[in-house]
Amino acid sequence: MNDIALEIEPDVAATLFGDRIDLARQFTADLARRGEELGLIGPLELPRLWTRHILNSVLVAPLLSPGVVGDIGSGAGLPGIVLAIARPDVSFILIEPMERRVDWLTSEAASLGLTNVTVIRARAEETKLDWPLDQVTARAVSALSTLIPLTAPLVKAGGEMLFMKGARVEDEITAAAKAIRKARLSEIEVLVLGEGVVPEVTRVFRATVD
Numbered sequence: 483m484n485d486i487a488l489e490i491e492p493d494v495a496a497t498l499f500g501d502r503i504d505l506a507r508q509f510t511a512d513l514a515r516r517g518e519e520l521g522l523i524g525p526l527e528l529p530r531l532w533t534r535h536i537l538n539s540v541l542v543a544p545l546l547s548p549g550v551v552g553d554i555g556s557g558a559g560l561p562g563i564v565l566a567i568a569r570p571d572v573s574f575i576l577i578e579p580m581e582r583r584v585d586w587l588t589s590e591a592a593s594l595g596l597t598n599v600t601v602i603r604a605r606a607e608e609t610k611l612d613w614p615l616d617q618v619t620a621r622a623v624s625a626l627s628t629l630i631p632l633t634a635p636l637v638k639a640g641g642e643m644l645f646m647k648g649a650r651v652e653d654e655i656t657a658a659a660k661a662i663r664k665a666r667l668s669e670i671e672v673l674v675l676g677e678g679v680v681p682e683v684t685r686v687f688r689a690t691v692d
């Protein structure tokens with residue numbers, strides 16, 4: 483199982499993770515070993531853990547600024563744990579309602595020695611934070627029309643939303659016009675990351691909360 487998980491383009495992963503590559507390998511191996519049994523990933527995802535999930539997530543790392551980032555619906559730790567590995571200078575709050583996933587995230591953060599991670603068991607809409615987030619991330623949680631109202635109250639004025647999205651992101655933006663207006667989002671753009679570097683590009687919806 484670990485052999486499958488470690489099947490990667492070594493140069494690409496090492497460039498993206500730098501001196502944190504061993505932690506990324508450890509996390510990927512843990513996910514390959516236990517992810518299916520814990521219901522975190524489907525069996526078809528095992529051969530493409532690196533290409534579709536880990537590399538796809540770490541591409542967001544350069545968009546983060548030092549501060550506090552909330553990852554909504556972290557699930558297996560995507561992108562939250564991957565980003566916490568790549569950016570030890572940033573604090574992460576992983577917000578996830580399912581107990582089994584919270585247990586996984588908590589034990590992985592501990593075994594990887596990620597002192598920049600806090601895990602909260604809650605739904606985004608019921609989360610109470612002591613201070614608002616500088617940036618919020620999410621991957622595969624819900625469509626923008628739902629995700630924007632769930633997360634906007636958690637982000638400080640001038641903070642950012644960074645949502646990993648699929649190829650139909652432009653359609654989602656159109657469908658979310660009302661939510662975008664209501665949350666007073668500006669500087670909306672779609673970034674396509676990793677072209678020519680990784681097998682599957684990452685699309686990120688980026689917006690500023692006014």
Ligand SMILES: C[S@@+](CC[C@H](N)C(=O)[O-])C[C@H]1O[C@@H](n2cnc3c(N)ncnc32)[C@H](O)[C@@H]1O
Nearest residue numbers: 554555556557558560579580605606621622623
């Ligand atoms: C399809 S999984 C994706 C998990 C992970 N982000 C990934 O890309 O593999 C969606 C996750 O969002 C969580 N979730 C669903 N609704 C949520 C909400 N309202 N607030 C926070 N998390 C939520 C689920 O429990 C689940 O772990």
